[in-house]
Amino acid sequence: MPNMNNDELAYMNSCANEYYEGLDNEKKRSYIKSMLNHDLMKVKFTKVNGDEREMFCTLTNEYIPEDKEYKDGSGRKKNMDVLAVFDIEKRDWRSFRIENVVDFAIVRTEDLNFQVETNINYKDVPF
Secondary structure: OOOOOHHHHHHHHHHHHHHHHOOOHHHHHHHHHHHHOOOEEEEEEEOOOOOEEEEEEEOOHHHOOHHHOOOOOOOOOOOOOEEEEEEOOOOEEEEEEHHHEEEEEEEOHHHOOOOOOOOOOHHHOOO
């Protein structure tokens, strides 16, 4: 994500949420998954028990430890109503139902109130 000031980021998130509302569930899943593949997001959703939860998550490998990387070897059929994501605060995999998403926003690491670890190994960078 390019460097944006708070107003630009808020406007972009507002537009993304407005667009999302007009989609069917299959397209909503694809849309939010695409955003998670590139950014850190705050997703607010209603849990199955009715509680509301806010989760900071991603699907970007940069923030997923090697020992937690997603490996689909289960042979089970995917439930397209649910999206598995990496919770960057709890440092583990969680999921939510697409139909229960209340709100979402792209977030920047500097705006979070907890430390975010990355997988970047700077000794491997050739400079």
